Amino acid sequence: MxxxxxxxxxxxxxxxPHEPVTAAAK
Known part of the structure; x- marks a missing residue:
């Protein structure tokens, strides 16, 4: 945002690094 x-x-x-944020960042 x-x-x-x-x-x-x-x-x-x-x-x-195992958070869903990493997937979103990728």
Whole structure:
């Protein structure tokens, strides 16, 4: 949605690479 969300998404991805966020990012 917003740039902050994108940054948070990256942070979460690094924190939990097994999260569904990784799939969404890909």
């Amino acid at each position: 917003t740039k902050v969300q994108d940054l948070m998404s990256k942070d979460v991805k690094v924190c939990t």
